[in-house]
Amino acid sequence: MDGSSPLGQGGLFLLQFLIGLxxxxxxxxxxLRATHADWRHPIVTFIAKVTNPLCAPVNTVIPAKGRWDVSxxxxxxxIQAIFVTAIGWLTDRSFGVAFISLAATTEVANQxxxxxxxxxxxxVILSWVSQGYNPNTAIFDQITRPIxxxxxxxxxxxxxxxxxxxxxxxxxxxxxxxxxxxxxxxAQQMIG
Numbered sequence: 271m272d273g274s275s276p277l278g279q280g281g282l283f284l285l286q287f288l289i290g291l292x293x294x295x296x297x298x299x300x301x302l303r304a305t306h307a308d309w310r311h312p313i314v315t316f317i318a319k320v321t322n323p324l325c326a327p328v329n330t331v332i333p334a335k336g337r338w339d340v341s342x343x344x345x346x347x348x349i350q351a352i353f354v355t356a357i358g359w360l361t362d363r364s365f366g367v368a369f370i371s372l373a374a375t376t377e378v379a380n381q382x383x384x385x386x387x388x389x390x391x392x393x394v395i396l397s398w399v400s401q402g403y404n405p406n407t408a409i410f411d412q413i414t415r416p417i418x419x420x421x422x423x424x425x426x427x428x429x430x431x432x433x434x435x436x437x438x439x440x441x442x443x444x445x446x447x448x449x450x451x452x453x454x455x456x457a458q459q460m461i462g
Contacts, residue, residue: 282360289353291380293346295321297382298340301389303334307412312404324349343378350374365367365461372457376450390414390435390442 299321301307307314321342325334328341351374358365365373393414396407414435421434421441 278360282357285386289349292324292349293378293381294385296324296342296346296349297378297385299325300339300382301345301385301413303339303342304337305413305416306337307409311409313409321345346378346381347374350377361383363461369457369460372453372460376454376457379450380446381452383442383450386417387439387442390417390438394435 275295279424294445299317300311302314309315309318325339325341326344328344332340332344335342340403351370354370354373354377357363358370389410396410400407418432418434418438421437422432425433425437427433
């Protein structure tokens with residue numbers, strides 16, 4: 271299949287979209303477990319049921335213990351590595367194992383950081399518009415609270431304003447630019 275033809279580009283877009291959804295679900299599973307989100311919540315239950323079949327093979331080798339769902343991370347990296355390999359095949363390029371590993375790892379890390387960024391943004395907006403307890407919005411607080419807590423310890427609220435989301439977002443974006451960007455640059459040098 272020619273990756274430059276409209277059909278090839280459409281197929282590539284569809285494949286990228288589907289893989290993106292799967293990686294999104296796996297990263298959300300990882301975050302939900304890492305932040306001790308309420309497993310009775312319908313969103314959490316849905317994500318667990320959808321991703322369990324994908325994570326089951328890894329869980330047989332590395333059982334899930336505690337708050338870190340390593341199977342979700344490993345599964346995401348493996349799926350992303352298969353996708354990078356498929357991109358190489360569809361575009362008639364040959365990628366080495368080192369490039370595939372680095373590209374898959376950096377893409378999964380980027381998606382995890384992007385998810386954290388957007389969850390914080392959503393939580394900030396919800397905190398302005400939703401007063402009182404709402405189980406549908408409480409899940410965002412459950413996920414973002416452990417991310418924001420270290421920043422809240424360093425930067426206490428000033429005049430009733432919680433500035434920790436601003437500093438958390440800055441830290442996330444700096445991590446993406448400096449650390450993940452450096453690794454992605456190293457990967458690009460392997461094919462260029």
